[in-house]
Amino acid sequence: MRATIPDAAIQAIIGAGRRMDRFHWVPATAGNFSVRLPGGRVAITRSGQHKGFLGPDSVMVVDLEGRPEDPALRPSAETLLHCGIYRRFPEAGAVLHGHSIANTVLSRAAGDSIALAGYELLKAFPGLPTHEASVAVPVFGNDQDIPRLQAVVDSRWDGLASIPPGYLIRGHGVYVWAPDMDAALARLEALEFMLECEMRERRS
Numbered sequence: 001m002r003a004t005i006p007d008a009a010i011q012a013i014i015g016a017g018r019r020m021d022r023f024h025w026v027p028a029t030a031g032n033f034s035v036r037l038p039g040g041r042v043a044i045t046r047s048g049q050h051k052g053f054l055g056p057d058s059v060m061v062v063d064l065e066g067r068p069e070d071p072a073l074r075p076s077a078e079t080l081l082h083c084g085i086y087r088r089f090p091e092a093g094a095v096l097h098g099h100s101i102a103n104t105v106l107s108r109a110a111g112d113s114i115a116l117a118g119y120e121l122l123k124a125f126p127g128l129p130t131h132e133a134s135v136a137v138p139v140f141g142n143d144q145d146i147p148r149l150q151a152v153v154d155s156r157w158d159g160l161a162s163i164p165p166g167y168l169i170r171g172h173g174v175y176v177w178a179p180d181m182d183a184a185l186a187r188l189e190a191l192e193f194m195l196e197c198e199m200r201e202r203r204s
């Protein structure tokens, strides 16, 4: 049976896909998005859809372990990364994943983090009231085994005093979260802007 999904969550997900597609951050069928719903439910994109052309049927519901309410539907292949964020960070209300050129190029060359410092746009991240700050954006090795990748991500958070607003997966893409979809999009745009600056600086 098809579970009910609040229209606001569906529209937030469809809108995020259109906006990210305009920036060319979701090529082919890349990317996935989700919104936390009450009662331990998560509205998330179905696997294999072009994220610039989502419709109401492109969104489904899983629980916080990634189990679909409707077993006939296949959720994003990376559902467990979304669930890991919701389980770990109670304030997370929306999660975005995209594949930009900047996050792909920079993560391929990076060690275990990318430092962003001195950018005015750092102020778009929580708790940073000035450009005189720096953020180490974690970079994880890519892995097609998503439960294993999620375990690695979780163990990195255990060792960090302050949690960054997102992370990169090497040669793959970015994950960002925030209390709601608008805030997640703002954080993602800020992060992608700074990564693009870094990429151009390193090229010149």
Ligand SMILES: CSC[C@@H](O)[C@@H](O)C(=O)COP(=O)(O)O
Pocket: 027, 028, 029, 030, 031, 032, 045, 046, 047, 048, 049, 075, 076, 077, 078, 097
């Ligand atoms: C087009 S390949 C990209 C996928 O492997 C994956 O990384 C991705 O972002 C989209 O997967 P999906 O299962 O549609 O959510």
Ligand SMILES: [Zn+2]
Pocket: 030, 031, 078, 097, 098, 099, 172, 173
């Ligand atoms: Zn991906």
